[in-house]
Amino acid sequence: MPHRSMLARRLGGLLACALTGSALADCGADVNGDGIVDSLDLGAVLANWGQPGTGDIDGDGIVGGGDMTIVFSSWVESCASEPTSIRLACVQLGQAPFASFVRVFVVGTPLSIAVDPALTPVTAGANADVFVVAARSQAQWGGNPILIDARGASQEITFAAGSIEANRFALTNTNGLAFDAGLAVGRGYDIVVDIDRNGELSAGDLIDGRGDESGIWWCRDPGAAGPLAVTTLSSYTATGVTAGFTTSRLWYPTTIATLGARPLVVISHGNGHQYSWYDYLGTHLASWGYIVISHQNNTVPGIETSSTTTLEHTKAIIAQQATVASGAINGRIDAARIGWIGHSRGGEGVVRGYDRIFDGTYVPVGYNLASVDFICSIAPTDFLGVSSANPHAANYMLLWGAADGDVSGIPTNSVAWSFDLSERSTGVRNTVYVHGADHNDFNCCGTNDFVGPTGTAILNAGAQAVAKAFILAGLKVHLDAESVLEEFAWRPSTTLRPPVVAATTTLVKELIKPTSAGSVLIDSYQTQTATTTSSCGGAVTATVASISEALGRDTDGSYTWSTGNPHNGSIRATASDTQRMIAFDWNAAQSMEWAIPTALQDVSSHDFVEMRVGQGTRHPNTVTLNGGASFSLVLRDADGVEVRVSSSAYGDAVNRPYQRTGSGTGTGWQNELRTVRLRLRDFVTGGTGIDLSHLVALRLEVGGTAGSTTGRFVIDDVQFTKE
Amino acid sequence: MKCTVTLVCLLALGGNSPASAQEQTAPKAETTLPALPSTPSQATRPTVIHVQEVTLADSYETDFRKERPTVSSGWLIVLRARADVLAPRALAQPLLLAQGEGWTESVEWFNHGFDSGLRVAFVPRTSAAARAKDALAKCRIWFGAPGLPEQLDAQRLAQESALADAAGIPMQRISTTAAALGLRDRAALVGVAHALVARHAPTEAVPEPAATGAPAASK
Numbered sequence: 001m002p003h004r005s006m007l008a009r010r011l012g013g014l015l016a017c018a019l020t021g022s023a024l025a026d027c028g029a030d031v032n033g034d035g036i037v038d039s040l041d042l043g044a045v046l047a048n049w050g051q052p053g054t055g056d057i058d059g060d061g062i063v064g065g066g067d068m069t070i071v072f073s074s075w076v077e078s079c080a081s082e083p084t085s086i087r088l089a090c091v092q093l094g095q096a097p098f099a100s101f102v103r104v105f106v107v108g109t110p111l112s113i114a115v116d117p118a119l120t121p122v123t124a125g126a127n128a129d130v131f132v133v134a135a136r137s138q139a140q141w142g143g144n145p146i147l148i149d150a151r152g153a154s155q156e157i158t159f160a161a162g163s164i165e166a167n168r169f170a171l172t173n174t175n176g177l178a179f180d181a182g183l184a185v186g187r188g189y190d191i192v193v194d195i196d197r198n199g200e201l202s203a204g205d206l207i208d209g210r211g212d213e214s215g216i217w218w219c220r221d222p223g224a225a226g227p228l229a230v231t232t233l234s235s236y237t238a239t240g241v242t243a244g245f246t247t248s249r250l251w252y253p254t255t256i257a258t259l260g261a262r263p264l265v266v267i268s269h270g271n272g273h274q275y276s277w278y279d280y281l282g283t284h285l286a287s288w289g290y291i292v293i294s295h296q297n298n299t300v301p302g303i304e305t306s307s308t309t310t311l312e313h314t315k316a317i318i319a320q321q322a323t324v325a326s327g328a329i330n331g332r333i334d335a336a337r338i339g340w341i342g343h344s345r346g347g348e349g350v351v352r353g354y355d356r357i358f359d360g361t362y363v364p365v366g367y368n369l370a371s372v373d374f375i376c377s378i379a380p381t382d383f384l385g386v387s388s389a390n391p392h393a394a395n396y397m398l399l400w401g402a403a404d405g406d407v408s409g410i411p412t413n414s415v416a417w418s419f420d421l422s423e424r425s426t427g428v429r430n431t432v433y434v435h436g437a438d439h440n441d442f443n444c445c446g447t448n449d450f451v452g453p454t455g456t457a458i459l460n461a462g463a464q465a466v467a468k469a470f471i472l473a474g475l476k477v478h479l480d481a482e483s484v485l486e487e488f489a490w491r492p493s494t495t496l497r498p499p500v501v502a503a504t505t506t507l508v509k510e511l512i513k514p515t516s517a518g519s520v521l522i523d524s525y526q527t528q529t530a531t532t533t534s535s536c537g538g539a540v541t542a543t544v545a546s547i548s549e550a551l552g553r554d555t556d557g558s559y560t561w562s563t564g565n566p567h568n569g570s571i572r573a574t575a576s577d578t579q580r581m582i583a584f585d586w587n588a589a590q591s592m593e594w595a596i597p598t599a600l601q602d603v604s605s606h607d608f609v610e611m612r613v614g615q616g617t618r619h620p621n622t623v624t625l626n627g628g629a630s631f632s633l634v635l636r637d638a639d640g641v642e643v644r645v646s647s648s649a650y651g652d653a654v655n656r657p658y659q660r661t662g663s664g665t666g667t668g669w670q671n672e673l674r675t676v677r678l679r680l681r682d683f684v685t686g687g688t689g690i691d692l693s694h695l696v697a698l699r700l701e702v703g704g705t706a707g708s709t710t711g712r713f714v715i716d717d718v719q720f721t722k723e
Numbered sequence: 724m725k726c727t728v729t730l731v732c733l734l735a736l737g738g739n740s741p742a743s744a745q746e747q748t749a750p751k752a753e754t755t756l757p758a759l760p761s762t763p764s765q766a767t768r769p770t771v772i773h774v775q776e777v778t779l780a781d782s783y784e785t786d787f788r789k790e791r792p793t794v795s796s797g798w799l800i801v802l803r804a805r806a807d808v809l810a811p812r813a814l815a816q817p818l819l820l821a822q823g824e825g826w827t828e829s830v831e832w833f834n835h836g837f838d839s840g841l842r843v844a845f846v847p848r849t850s851a852a853a854r855a856k857d858a859l860a861k862c863r864i865w866f867g868a869p870g871l872p873e874q875l876d877a878q879r880l881a882q883e884s885a886l887a888d889a890a891g892i893p894m895q896r897i898s899t900t901a902a903a904l905g906l907r908d909r910a911a912l913v914g915v916a917h918a919l920v921a922r923h924a925p926t927e928a929v930p931e932p933a934a935t936g937a938p939a940a941s942k
Contacts, residue, residue, distance in 0.1 A: 235930055243783075244833070244913035247929055272811020272835050274929075296929065300832060301786040302873035344813040381813050383871055405756055406813045415814050439813065447810065447837070449756040 028057045029074040037074040039689060045071055083201050086120060087681065088113040088191045088208035089216045090168070091495045095649050097682035098165045104186065104217045104487040104496060107179045111171045111216070113191060113208070116164040118687025120206065124161035128195050129154040130169065132177065135188030135214035145201040147192055151176040154194070164685055177218050183259075183289035184482055185222050185472070188214025217484045222476070223469030223500030226288030228253040232279075233325045238295065238316035245309045248295035248317070249275055250325055251286035256332050259289060263337035263373075263479040264317065267294035268310045269443070270344025270379075277443035281341070284468045290339075290475065291329055293317050299345040303383050306349030310340060311362055318366035335367045337479045339374040341471065343442055344407060347380025348389050351421055355390050374478040376471055378442045379407045382420045386576045389421060393514070395478045396425040399467060401437025402658035402669060403457065405449030409571055409670045410663055411554040417571040419670075423552070423579040428478075428513050430489040432470050433672055435506035435658050437463035452660045458505055466507065469498035486511065490675050492652030506655055508672040510612055512717055520603055520720040522594050522698060525549055525580040534718070538595035544584040544702065547592075552581045552716070560664030561618040569617035569657070569671040570714060581612075585621050585712035589704025594718060596695050601638070603680065604692040607723040609633060610677040611700075616712030617657040617668035624710050628653025631700055631707035635683050638694035643683040646707065647676050654713070671714045680720070754838075757807035762817040762866040763883070763890040769804035769842070771864060774899045777845070777915075781908035785847050787829040787872035792849035794909075798859070798899065799916060800830075801923055802842045808866050809842060811835040815869035819844060820883055823862035823894075825852030827880045829872050830864065833916040839924035843916050859897040863887065 031041040031054065045055040048063045055063035057070045090099035092112050099114035113130060115122055122128075131147040131154045147154070151173040160166040181187035190209030192201055201207060209215025233250040253259060265285055267278050275294045282292040295313040298305040322330045342350035356362035357369045364371075376397040382389055400407075400418045407416045414420065422429050436456040440446025441463030450457050473489070476482040487496055490511040497503065515521050523534035531547045534540050546563075552572030556565040566583050573579040584592065603609075615622050615629055630648035647654070654676070657668035683690055698718070703709055760767050775798065782795035808817055819830040819842075828846050836842035846864070848854045867883040906912050921928035 242786075243908075243910040244917070271813055271816075272837070274927075276930075298786065300872065302871035304873050305786045379813070383815075383874075413814065447754045447756040 029071045031055055031057070031071075037071060042068070042071050081203050083192075083203065083205040083207045083210060084120065085207055085210045088115065088193065088206060090114045092168050092170070093649050093651070095646070097645060097649060097685040098163070099168055099685070100495060100650055101679060101681055102487060102491065102495065103215070103484050104219055104491075106219050106221060106496065106499060107177075108175075108499070111174050112168055113171065113193070114164050114168040115159065115193065115206065116685050116687075117159070117167060118163070119684065122159045122167070122195070124159055127156055127158050127197070128193050129197050130157055130171065131192040131194060132171065132174075133190045133192060135190050135209060137212045138210060141201060141210055147194060147199050147201060150178065150189060157193075179218055179220050180227070181220070182227070183480070185288070185476055185485060186217035186219035186482070188217055190215040213484075219485070221469070221499045222472045222485070222488070223465050223498040225284065228255060228287050228289060230254060230283050230286040231325070231328070232283070236324050238313050239320060241312040241316055242298050242305070242309055245296040245298045247275060248293045248313055249282065250317075250329075251282040251292040252325070252329050252332075253286055253289055256291070256329055259332065261332055261334035262289055262291050263339060263475070264314070264333050264335065265290045265292040265339040265341060265475065266310060266314050267292065268297045268306065268340065268342040268346035268349055269294065269299070270297075270342075270346045271299040273343065273346075273443055273446060277445050279444065280464050281467060281471065285472060285475065288472055288476075291333055297346050297349065299349070303345060303348045303352050303381070303389065306345050307352035307356060310342065310346070310349055310353045311356070311364065314338065314340075314367060315365050336371050337373055338367055338371045339376070339475050339479055340372060341376045341378070342380065343378040344439065345381050347377030347418075348382060348384065348421065350375055351377060351380065351389050351391050352384060354394055355388055355392065358392050374475055376474060377418070377421055378467065379404055379439050380418050380421055381407055381415050382417050382574070383415050385574055386420075386424055389424075391421060391425040391427065391429075393427040394425065395427050395474075396422060396429040397471070397474045398422040398429070398431040399442070399470065400431070400433050401439065401441060401463060402433060402435045402660065402672075403437055403450050403452035404439040405451040406439040408451065411559060411571060412557040412663070414571070414574045417574070419572045420574055420577060422510075423572045423577065426514055428511075428517070430474070430509065430511040432466065433508040434458070434463060434466050435508075437466070442467055451662065452658065456659075458502070462502060462505055465498070465500040465502070466505065469500055490677050492650050494651035506658075508655060508674045510673055510675045512612070512675070513721055518606070518722040520600050520606060521717075522596065522600070522720070523718040525582055525716060526578065529580070531582070534594050536597055536600055538597050540592065540594055542584070542592040543590040544586045544592050545590070547582065547584045549582045550580060551577070552579050552714070553577075558664035559618055559662075559669065560666055561620065567714070568619070569668070571670050581714055581716035583616055583712065583714045585616065585619060586702045587621065587710045589701070589706060591699050591701045593697055593699040595697050601695050602693040603695055603720040605722070606680060606720040608677040608679055608721045609635065609698060610675055610721055611718040612673040612716045613654050613676050614671045614673040614714045615654055615657055616714055617671050618666035619712040621710045621712045622657070622668065623666070625656070625708055627656055629708040629711045629713070630654070631702045631713075633678055634699040634701060635690060635695055636697040636699070637691040638696050639691065641688065641690045643688045643690045644701070644706070645678050645682050647678070648707070673714065673716065677721070756812070757810055759812065759869065760805070760807045762808060762868060763887050763892055765891055767805060767808045767817070767866050768892060769802035769864060769866065771800055771897055772803050772841075773801040774859070774897055775799040776899050776903040777912060778903050778905050779908055779912060780905070783909040785829070785831060785849070787831045787847075787875065788849070789874055789876040792847075794847040794849055796854065796903075797845050797847040799904070799912070799919070800844050800846060800864070801919060802836070802844060802864070803840055804836065804842060804866070806837055806840060809836040809840065811837060815871060817866035818868065818870045818872060818875060818883065819864070820867045820880070820887070821846045821862060821864045822884060822887070823853065823858045823860075826850045826858065827884055828853060829875050829880070831872075833913070834920040834924045834927040836924055836927075838926045841923040843919045843923060845912065845916065859899060861894045862897055863892050863894050864897075865892045
């Protein structure tokens with residue numbers, strides 16, 4: 001496929017500045033028929049210059065100056081016969097790209113739209129009306145184009161000359177948007193910019209949400225109580241369960257009889273804990289429509305026995321639903337939608353339970369492997385290792401406190417390495433690492449095991465707020481198909497935070513999707529283990545220092561920095577695991593660049609470029625930096641066009657490791673990886689002209705003007721992903 | 724000789740704590756997790772304050788050994804020990820072991836005993852030597868190195884025995900009550916053990932489930 005010419009792109013950039021909104025469109029100039037006259041059409045004209053055929057707009061038999069004149073005179077005018085579907089809803093940013101296009105907004109937080117004049121045909125000085133409309137499907141829009149603003153009235157805006165920065169508009173009166181969504185956390189709305197101001201969705205208008213997915217998701221606080229009253233059965237006796245561990249507690253929506261079948265959530269406590277210590281979670285989840293049990297768990301012998309009680313209790317409540325709670329939940333358990341939540345040894349136990357079903361060593365009755373759609377481990381142990389504590393392709397969530405004094409993450413004991421379990425997952429996995437939370441903050445009554453800097457403890461209330469919000473979001477994504485809530489798993493807290501979680505609480509989040517979700521993997525470090533070659537086979541060139549590609553494993557049993565232990569602070573892989581990653585440091589403007597092989601260069605249908613990034617704990621550069629770290633990502637296309645976006649634009653740096661001491665000298669606990677996702681759309685903002693269908697390189701830049709002047713990074717899973 | 728005694732009689736033995744079954748809801752801030760002591764050691768040896776021989780009509784396989792040997796008799800015991808060795812932990816805790824002439828057993832336990840200092844446990848008699856009439860005439864009960872009981876195999880038992888010898892854990896005579904308590908099965912054993920927990924370590928007692936299965940509370 002031929003590339004657009006460099007000339008066309010450069011001319012396009014100049015014309016975009018000079019001619020925006022200055023003339024009426026001649027839609028014959030829309031040579032490629034994409035609805036807009038732009039550099040693509042100019043490129044088509046130039047590519048066929050002096051020849052008949054494509055680009056002969058004026059019909060004189062040859063492509064020439066007359067055709068180019070028509071293109072110029074119609075520059076960036078819309079020729080659409082349909083409304084233009086684009087992302088409008090955004091969070092405003094303080095620097096380029098100036099707008100972060102997202103879908104989830106929590107009620108009470110700012111909701112804005114942004115229009116990029118370089119990409120969208122709008123006329124400076126022209127007025128338009130913005131409508132926030134109750135979400136309609138594509139078919140519904142086809143049948144009913146009438147615009148009705150859910151806020152009570154539409155909002156007039158005036159487009160400005162210049163860039164996207166000047167064309168951001170805070171939507172007003174959003175407190176009028178209804179958020180009652182039944183059992184869903186959020187409610188969908190579509191956003192329309194009514195360009196011709198005719199009160200209908202019509203040709204030339206802009207719409208965010210014309211498809212079956214809504215433009216935005218207007219959410220309640222997932223950490224706040226849900227809409228339903230809850231009934232609690234303080235205890236019941238499960239049958240067919242290991243003697244001594246037959247007691248369980250049940251929570252369910254009081255109006256369960258009106259709800260139809262609902263997913264089942266099973267809570268498995270940890271060693272020395274009790275089934276009665278999770279009222280906060282059982283009540284919360286039931287208020288959002290789940291049937292929840294918390295059972296006695298046989299944790300003292302170990303993980304195998306713990307998994308047995310989880311398996312047995314899951315079977316028992318399904319089998320006994322006709323009699324438990326006097327039959328109130330009879331027929332209401334959807335055994336095809338089950339979530340398992342385990343804490344501590346119970347957190348490993350639920351993974352072991354899944355592994356046993358996967359391996360065929362346990363045959364469930366009343367449910368099956370596919371039923372268990374969501375597993376959440378809270379501060380799990382890792383006694384059993386990769387062969388037996390493996391979540392395989394389950395949707396897996398890990399929640400862990402950085403101040404845990406029990407499952408502490410100490411490098412001398414891999415049983416205390418919770419991240420091992422999430423690293424083994426081959427399904428959709430996300431982690432939430434919570435600064436200031438200890439092991440027993442996630443239940444009501446365990447011993448105080450807090451280990452961390454004075455003044456950083458978030459206590460039970462803080463940790464449980466996080467647990468309620470993020471576990472609910474995970475359940476809604478995986479058991480109730482409210483997939484948009486996945487944004488909670490990766491967006492920085494600066495742009496999306498459950499209000500119940502304190503703004504001062506540091507959350508370090510990862511979201512990793514398997515390549516089966518359509519990802520284009522550039523480097524996972526699992527294959528092509530030389531530092532000069534990426535997993536996808538492309539060349540890797542770097543000027544950063546001290547590069548080490550190896551198991552994500554601290555090998556010397558201490559968090560004291562040592563050059564002989566380049567993955568100091570990484571506790572992601574036991575000796576039997578295979579999770580590899582890369583580490584490097586810098587003290588100047590330096591970079592690492594991944595060449596993208598030809599077969600992978602078209603990412604135009606992808607949404608993000610992303611990677612997991614963390615600071616190397618206790619490294620001298622990290623100590624010197626003593627704060628959040630930033631970097632830039634640069635994309636380069638086949639024509640040499642480069643576009644740079646800074647990670648700091650989104651307001652949330654790669655955080656400094658939790659400042660915990662112990663395990664040798666120095667300050668800082670384990671390496672904390674977080675997913676940094678930059679939307680590919682942001683690289684196009686301003687009419688950069690970069691061709692996302694022909695990307696030849698991805699470069700990470702640090703130091704200088706690109707990011708922090710010094711530091712050490714650990715990186716994994718460099719890839720292009722879909723939303 | 725086997726005989727049956729009432730639960731009331733059994734509960735009258737071995738302690739002065741008031742019987743009370745209630746859920747633990749004490750604020751955690753009042754207790755902190757102590758550091759794990761080194762085990763085995765003389766300093767962490769428990770004191771046996773009560774022993775009751777038990778026989779079971781129906782045997783079971785113990786979860787406290789990797790080989791899962793069959794159990795049809797044993798000794799129900801109450802131990803007093805230091806809080807730091809009893810404290811429940813997610814990571815490995817000290818194994819609880821018993822040994823006599825020609826036998827070594829992994830001791831099952833029913834509560835941790837962190838709050839009370841008292842742990843209710845059961846020494847299974849899985850070997851012929853342990854089933855000998857005078858098996859407790861010369862024996863020791865101690866906390867071994869940290870581990871998971873379900874991973875404890877014969878080789879590890881031998882290692883723990885050697886560690887106990889090195890730590891100077893002595894053998895001694897342990898006296899039992901006169902008559903064995905005959906129980907139907909493990910469920911019955913657990914029931915008796917839980918009653919002992921309720922008496923000696925009430926904060927760890929498990930409440931009896933509601934008989935009717937009716938909801939007990941609502942928001």
